[in-house]
Amino acid sequence: MRLHRNLCFAVIDGLMSIFNDEEYADKVIQQLLKRDKRWGSRDRGFVAETTYDIVRWKRLYAEIAEVKEPFNRDNLWRMFAVWATLKGIKLPDWKYFENTPTRKIKGRFDELSKIRKFRESIPDWIDAIGVEELGESKWTKEIAVQNKQADVILRVNTLKTSKEKLQNTLFDQDIETEFIKGYPSALKLTERANVFMTEAFKKGLFEVQDASSQLVAEMLHVEPGMKVVDTCAGAGGKTLHIASLMENKGQIIAMDIYESKLKKLKVRARRNGVHNIDMRVIDSTKPIKKLHNKADRVLIDAPCSGLGVLRRNPDAKWKLEPQFLDQIRGIQQDILQRYSKMVKSGGKLVYATCSILPSENENQINAFLESEAGKDFTFAKDKKVLAHESGYDGFYMALLERH
Numbered sequence: 001m002r003l004h005r006n007l008c009f010a011v012i013d014g015l016m017s018i019f020n021d022e023e024y025a026d027k028v029i030q031q032l033l034k035r036d037k038r039w040g041s042r043d044r045g046f047v048a049e050t051t052y053d054i055v056r057w058k059r060l061y062a063e064i065a066e067v068k069e070p071f072n073r074d075n076l077w078r079m080f081a082v083w084a085t086l087k088g089i090k091l092p093d094w095k096y097f098e099n100t101p102t103r104k105i106k107g108r109f110d111e112l113s114k115i116r117k118f119r120e121s122i123p124d125w126i127d128a129i130g131v132e133e134l135g136e137s138k139w140t141k142e143i144a145v146q147n148k149q150a151d152v153i154l155r156v157n158t159l160k161t162s163k164e165k166l167q168n169t170l171f172d173q174d175i176e177t178e179f180i181k182g183y184p185s186a187l188k189l190t191e192r193a194n195v196f197m198t199e200a201f202k203k204g205l206f207e208v209q210d211a212s213s214q215l216v217a218e219m220l221h222v223e224p225g226m227k228v229v230d231t232c233a234g235a236g237g238k239t240l241h242i243a244s245l246m247e248n249k250g251q252i253i254a255m256d257i258y259e260s261k262l263k264k265l266k267v268r269a270r271r272n273g274v275h276n277i278d279m280r281v282i283d284s285t286k287p288i289k290k291l292h293n294k295a296d297r298v299l300i301d302a303p304c305s306g307l308g309v310l311r312r313n314p315d316a317k318w319k320l321e322p323q324f325l326d327q328i329r330g331i332q333q334d335i336l337q338r339y340s341k342m343v344k345s346g347g348k349l350v351y352a353t354c355s356i357l358p359s360e361n362e363n364q365i366n367a368f369l370e371s372e373a374g375k376d377f378t379f380a381k382d383k384k385v386l387a388h389e390s391g392y393d394g395f396y397m398a399l400l401e402r403h
């Protein structure tokens with residue numbers, strides 16, 4: 001591979017914003033990709049993947065390059081040189097790469113790879129919590145997989161097409177996909193591609209959604225004609241799936257504390273041909289109280305640490321803080337206590353997170369079931385999905401029934 005100066009500069013600029021200005025990697029990369037209209041898909045792929053790689057391996061590369069935060073541009077070039085050297089890419093004779101100690105880099109890599117927190121490039125506190133909650137062996141395997149690039153998975157919009165038809169449509173555009181056993185609406189891309197540019201996407205024939213995430217709406221057992229409340233709907237990945245399972249019949253109430261997220265859902269719903277979503281911002285206790293004992297199904301796709309989806313958001317490793325984790329656990333239990341009241345007698349509740357930590361998952365469900373509000377519910381089943389076991393994102397989901 002030959003390194004191109006303008007692409008490498010884009011990567012360094014992106015890293016400056018992500019590491020020093022606390023910006024989110026996906027947003028920064030989105031902006032970077034707009035920089036030069038002449039860039040082809042390979043150039044864009046290089047910028048996106050290299051930036052993500054260096055974000056993912058920040059601790060390891062900084063240690064090898066012997067640089068410390070806050071990083072200046074020279075520090076980032078040194079980390080870039082580590083990335084290139086470890087990938088076996090020949091460094092050009094640019095001033096940034098003068099005196100790069102290639103052999104020393106490889107030696108340091110071998111040495112640091114013996115220690116998990118460096119090898120997997122994770123903060124000490126996350127490593128400690130992973131061991132404490134999952135045990136040494138599971139955590140070691142899980143964090144290794146969480147550092148790999150995730151597959152691109154689509155969820156077919158069955159309101160508009162079938163999995164077979166969508167597969168053929170995409171094949172005609174040189175995008176090859178395969179079915180995944182056990183995931184009825186999923187198609188996996190055999191090779192990465194920018195599916196957002198396709199006509200099929202613009203027509204709402206599919207959404208990009210990880211396979212584990214697709215299990216959540218399935219667990220809710222919705223039926224056409226029901227009244228379903230999606231309490232933490234965000235931009236509506238799961239709301240749209242629920243709509244498609246309900247065949248556009250019945251009522252879905254999508255709620256979130258952020259109106260901006262629900263606005264994104266509105267755009268997506270239009271594209272998906274979904275007509276039965278009613279959006280409500282939770283700006284007081286009223287919108288919840290109004291729905292007490294009214295819903296056939298309630299989904300709580302709770303805010304969480306995101307430790308199950310590090311493959312997609314590698315910068316979360318650096319942005320997460322222990323205090324946030326404590327705070328979010330409190331919010332999760334509070335949401336369970338208050339939002340469960342919307343389930344009517346005989347109705348069902350699914351609680352889900354994209355975390356792999358029991359303290360955000362089964363422990364929350366156990367605490368809820370032991371509490372006063374939880375006495376109305378029976379535990380039906382749960383599913384703990386680890387990326388190293390399933391090959392897809394780490395997730396948790398529990399199904400409770402109200403008696």
Ligand SMILES: C[S@@+](CC[C@H](N)C(=O)[O-])C[C@H]1O[C@@H](n2cnc3c(N)ncnc32)[C@H](O)[C@@H]1O
Nearest residue numbers: 231232233234235236237238256257301302303
């Ligand atoms: C895991 S995300 C939801 C993802 C979304 N369900 C999807 O499938 O695309 C959690 C959501 O909970 C929202 N949230 C945070 N605190 C909340 C609260 N107290 N009540 C309702 N929603 C909340 C966040 O804004 C965020 O959109």
